[in-house]
Amino acid sequence: MSEQLDQKKIQQLIQSHVPGVDEIIVEYVQGYLNDAAATILSTGKADETEDPIEDLIRPMLEDAGGGAGKIDALCIKLSGLLSEVEHKADAQKRPSLEKLAAPVNMIAQRAQINKATRAHAGGTDLAHTKGRSVASQVDIKKLRKAEARIAAKMEKRGIKSRYEASKLINENPLDDDDLLMKVNPILDYTSTRDKIKDIKVEGFDISYAGKRILTNSNIHLxxxxxxxxxxxxxxGKSTLLRNIAYRELAVPTYIxxxxxxxxxxxxxxxxIxxxxxxxxxxxxxxxxxASIIEELKKLDEPSPLDERGEVMSKHEIEAKKNEMGDRLNSIMSKLQDIESDKAESKAGEILSGLGFSASDFQRPTKSFSGGWRMRLSLARALFCRPDLLLLDEPTNMLDIPAVVWLERYLRTWKSTLLVVSHDREFLDEVATDIIHQHSEQLDQYRGNxxxxxxxxxxxxxxxxxxxESxxxxxxxxxxxxxRWRYNANRAAQAQMKIKILEKLPELEKPEDDKVVTFSFPDPDSISPPVLYMDDVTFGYSAxxxxxxxxxIDMQMDARVAIVGPNGAGKTTLLKLLIGTLNPTSGIVHRHGRxxxxxxxxxxxxxLDVGLTAVGQLRKVFPGNTDEEYRRHLGAFGITGMTALQEIKTLSGGQKSRVTFAGLAVQQPHFLVLDEPTNHLDMESIDALTNALKAFKGGVVLVSHDERFIDTVCTEMWVCADGKVSKFSGDGIKDYKKMICPPEDQ
Structure with a gap:
């Protein structure tokens, strides 16, 4: 594609209005404007579905650190360039018409209107409040979206784009430092300590997959x-967290x-x-x-060379040493300020608290399972101590000792924390405030x-x-x-009542709590012995x-909770019970029926996430009608069109419900559940609790949810150090006190 705009002029405009802007951003804006110009020339008009200046270029330049006034002026000039192309296209299309004395700059006018609208709405320039950045400030997520949009447009027009996708997009997308930190510049957080770090966003909407999540909502952290x-x-709780994390909401960039x-x-x-x-x-x-120390060593060598390869004079050497020394002092001061020398001990303390042994510190991260790598992600976040930490169900992969440690650690958290959790005990220990998301709104409450x-x-x-009043x-x-509207004597009073009625605020009826119910079918009876283990040993090697x-001996009325540290063999024990694993020695007896x-x-x-919930049950448990599958799904809250949605569009809790419906289809005598409350909301946990209490068969479960264990189970077995023994104490709270004594003891 030939260039339709003066690329050098665009570069000069950007660099003069946004000094120090990344070269990649300049190249990107040049290419995007040129494609917008090509669209105008090929169709005779600008793309009405988007404004290239306001939708993409302005936010990118603001992220790059430009001041509001200069960016406004720059956007108007860039709009003028596109407007000139639009005028040329119009002139080519209608050569017989008389030319205007000057082009009507519609895009520039639109930019002026947008500027006035933002000023009227009280828009705030966040860029000037940044801490010092030492990395590229390109928003990778926005860049990906823009590249996809451009590629679609080019493919639709049958034109090959003049530029390749941004080099930033192809830079190690799965790098080990990619804990969503790429949406933030590397901030000198020693320079942001005195800034106001409250977050207040009002009147925002959020949608996901065509579904409205929040409408005209407010959040104040x-x-x-x-x-x-x-x-x-x-x-939409996780969707809200992602919108905050990717700064889709207006969070100051220095936070x-x-x-x-x-x-x-x-x-x-x-x-580590x-x-x-x-x-x-x-x-x-x-x-x-390290770089400065290396540079200073080179300056002490005989006849050091400057950047041009020429021997430096003594005066130049001294000046360079002074400059390097000042920079080194500044860096060492900052390292001392952030207590860099204590970093390794702090990292070790966090890893130990999350259940890693000292020998694990030196293991490569690829040698850990997914659950343990999730703990590493949590450890990295706790070590960074960001201004705003967002956690989504952090206790799901933790055992009870690690949950207790995390509760105690977060109670000392000095920054802002926003955590999604359905563990009531955890929220009682950690939260100072609760945000309730419902009916496309957010309600905030003080207290746990x-x-x-x-x-x-x-x-x-x-x-x-x-x-009601x-x-x-x-x-x-x-x-x-x-009664009196058309009565001459009372008409004035009736009119006054009409005005009062019109001015009354519209109140919505409070939403009724939806009752969630789960239901497992009652099994047919079988005579004992039902399920037992006799001197079972298991190992992957001698x-x-x-x-x-x-x-272990279990009957149809069994209500057993298996507890113990992660890695002790709880899941292995369950797999031996169900027959997925065979013992190295000993006997696992299961009744023939x-x-x-x-x-x-x-x-x-x-789960096959490409299928619907009905399709998943039909695939795994064939032989029933769709109505029967929908009835089973309905017993676990998957009703209406949700049962016909692709599983990949469902939330984690809804996927769990689909799995529970699959369990019900089997009409089991025994339910063996490994962390069943993970991803379930509180109402669903209560529903599962009630369903298990009403179930006539046996239940064996592994869980870290204290309230769930306490309500469902009548006995506890502790799995630790290769042994499984019945716990003699009084329930889960006694076990918790035994392994995690209160801090004041």
């Missing part, structure tokens, strides 16, 4: 407070954000080194320090979960009283109006025994 975000499965939602990518880096590398600013300072639960019910009652008042006014001499349904903590990996 006060720096230093810890917020628990709760709401039903599929309501560092970290979102932990997925496991890190494993490589040869050791565990991967945690240390997560602090990008410290790493940059250490690299700069218990305080929220009490306050919410009282608030709902007050809202209902206010709603207003409805009665409206009915009274309407009755008066209807040297590596996981379990040894295990003896015994049907066991198994819920794996990695159940999502077993």
């Amino acid at each position: 006060v720096y230093g407070r810890r917020y628990g975000l709760i709401g039903r499965n599929g309501i 560092s954000i970290l979102f932990v939602e997925q496991e890190m990518v494993g490589d040869d880096t050791t565990a 080194r991967s945690v240390l590398k997560a602090d990008l600013f410290r790493e940059q300072m250490l690299r700069d320090e 979960f218990k305080a929220f639960w009490a306050t919410r019910e009282e608030r709902r009652k007050n809202q209902m009283r206010e709603y 207003q409805m009665q008042y409206r009915a009274h006014l309407q009755d008066f109006i209807d 040297e590596r025994k996981i379990l040894e001499k295990v003896n 015994l049907r066991i349904a198994y819920f794996s903590q990695h159940h999502v990996d077993q």
Whole structure:
């Protein structure tokens, strides 16, 4: 494609208005403007579905650190360039018409209107409040979207783009430092300590996959407070966190954000080194320090050379040494300020608290399983101490000791925390505030979960009283109006009542709590013995025994919780019970007619996410009608069109419900459940609890949810050090006290 715009002129304009802008951004703007110009020339008009200046170029330049006034002026000039192309296209299209004395600059006018609108709305220039950046400020997510949009346009027009996709997009997309930190520049956080780090965003909307998540919502996060975000499965909690993390909401760029939602990518880096590398600013300072020390050594060599390859004079050497010395002093001061020398001990403390042994510190990250790499992601985030830490169900991959440690660690968290969790005990220990997401709105409450639960019910009652009172008042006014509206003596009064009625605020009826119910079919009876282990030993080799001499006897009324540290063999024990693994020695006896349904903590990996929920059940459990499958799904809250959605569009909790429906199809005698509450919302956990209590068969489960274990199970077995023994204490709270004594003891 030939160039339609003066590329050098565009470069000069950008560099004069945004000094120090990345060269990649300049090239990107040049290419994008040239494609916009090509669109105008080929179609005779600008693309009406988007404004290239306001939709993409302005936000990118603002992210690059340009001032509001200069960017406004620059955008108007760039709009003028496109407007000239539009005028040329129009002249070519209608050569017989008389030319205007000057082009009508519609794009520039639109830019002026947008500027006035933003000023009227109280828009804030966030770029001037940044800390010092030492890395590229290109927003990778926006860049990906823009590249995809351009590629689609080029393909539609049958034209090959003049530029390749941005080099930044192809830079190690799965690099081990990619804990969503690429959406933030590396900030000199020693220079941002005195800035106001509260976050307040009002009147925003969020949609996902065509579904409205939030409408005209407000969120206010006060720096230093810890917020628990709760709401039903599929309501959009994780989507809200991603929008904050990727700065789709207007969060000041000097506020560092970290979102932990997925496991890190494993490589040869050791565990402790991967945690240390997560602090990008410290790493940059250490690299700069090493580089300067190396430079100073070169200056002490005989006849050092300058950048041109010429021998430096003594005066030049001294000046260079002074410059290097000043920079080194500044760096060392900052390293001392952030206590860089204590970093390794802090990283070790975090890893130990999350269950890593000292020998694990030097293991390569690729040698850890997905659950342990998820813990590494959490460790990296805690070590970085961002201004805003976003956690999505952080306790899902943790055992009870690690959960207790995390609770205690987060209670000392000095920055802002926003955590999605359905663990009530965890929220009671950690949260200072609760944000309830429902009905496309966010309601904020002071206090932990218990305080929220009490306050919410009282608030709902007050809202209902206010709603009912207003409805009665409206009915009274309407009755008066209807009776006297056309009566000459009372017409004036009726008109006054009409005005009062019109001015009354529209109150919405408080939403009724939807009752969630789960239901497992009652099994047919079978005579004992039902399920037992006799002197079972299992190991992957003679040297590596996981379990040894295990003896367990379970009947149809069994309600057993298996607890113990991660890696002790709890999941292995469940697999031996269901027959997925065979013992090295000993006997596992299962009744000949015994049907066991198994819920794996990695159940999502077993779902075909390209199918619908009905299609998944039909594929795995063929032989029933679609109506029967939908009935089973409906028993676990997958109703209506949700049952016909592709599984990949469902939330984590909804995927769990699909799996539970699959268990019900099997009509089991025994339910063997490995972390069944992971991803379920509180209402679903309560529904599962009630369903298991009502179930006539046996239940064996592994869980870290204290309330769930306490309500469902009548006995506990501790799996530790290769042994499985019945716990003699009084329930889960005694076990928790035994392994995690209170801090004041």
